Amino acid sequence: xxxxxxxxxxxxxxxxxxxFAADRARFGHVMNYTRVFALRPDVLDAWAQLNxxxxxxxxxxxxxxxxxxAARRLRSSYCALAxxxxxxxRYFDPATLRRxxxxxxxxxxxxVDVAVMDFAEKVAxxxxxxxxxxxxxxxxxxxxxxxxxxxxxxxxxxCFFSTVLDAVGVEPDADYRSTLEPExxxxxxxxxxxxx
Numbered sequence: 001x002x003x004x005x006x007x008x009x010x011x012x013x014x015x016x017x018x019x020f021a022a023d024r025a026r027f028g029h030v031m032n033y034t035r036v037f038a039l040r041p042d043v044l045d046a047w048a049q050l051n052x053x054x055x056x057x058x059x060x061x062x063x064x065x066x067x068x069x070a071a072r073r074l075r076s077s078y079c080a081l082a083x084x085x086x087x088x089x090r091y092f093d094p095a096t097l098r099r100x101x102x103x104x105x106x107x108x109x110x111x112v113d114v115a116v117m118d119f120a121e122k123v124a125x126x127x128x129x130x131x132x133x134x135x136x137x138x139x140x141x142x143x144x145x146x147x148x149x150x151x152x153x154x155x156x157x158x159c160f161f162s163t164v165l166d167a168v169g170v171e172p173d174a175d176y177r178s179t180l181e182p183e184x185x186x187x188x189x190x191x192x193x194x195x196x
Contacts, residue, residue: 001195003169006035015041032170032195033078047161054153057146061091062116063154069104069117070124070155075191076162078172084188085180094181101187112141116151123155171195 009020009030016038023030037044055063064087071079080101088097099107104117115138122130138148174195176185185194 001032001169001171002036004036004039007038012038013041015045019044027175029173029175032173033165036165036168036170051157051161054150054157058150058154061087062113062147062151064091065100065104065109065113065117066120066151066154067158068101069120070158071162072101072190073121073125074159074162074166076158076166077189077191077194078165078170079158079162080188080190081172081176081180081185081194084184085176088180088184094184098181098184098187101184112143115141116143119148119151120155123152124159127156166192 007016009017012020019034019037019041020030023034034044037047064083067083068080068087071083084097084101087100088094092100096107100109104114109117119130119134119138122134135148138151139145143151169192171192172189172194176188176194177196180188
């Protein structure tokens with residue numbers, strides 16, 4: 001589950017216990033990433049606050065597409081599986097989402113969605129390579145400067161979270177083996193394997 005020695009739930013401090021209880025209420029079990037952040041629940045609180053602030057001004061579908069693009073570029077299976085699941089549940093059938101996950105240029109998305117995913121990928125993988133032309137391309141698709149910043153914030157935020165999880169060996173939760181269609185699960189597993 002992780003390279004770190006993690007505290008037992010019975011030994012968790014109040015902050016970690018609060019996150020464990022929230023996961024059990026929402027998911028029916030404690031998520032692997034929550035177990036790692038039990039070592040620093042204050043950081044998980046800060047991440048949640050930052051993430052809420054980023055999402056607050058964005059269309060949810062755009063946020064999830066940008067997050068998937070960044071996660072895929074970072075080879076973060078955990079984040080690709082988590083946000084792919086949300087996209088499947090809210091916006092796409094499994095076959096279409098699989099196409100988006102494999103190649104968003106050939107998935108029937110609107111041009112603005114393709115441009116947003118391209119930009120998020122570039123921010124996550126090569127931020128110094130982003131040019132004025134990349135920003136102007138988003139403007140041509142109708143995005144305001146605030147909306148462009150929101151996409152950059154989404155991708156940069158994903159860099160923090162995904163990198164931390166992979167750096168300490170956090171495996172995506174085993175539930176993804178049973179809750180996602182096999183071909184979609186395979187397309188979203190872009191790095192570390194799902195826990196057994």
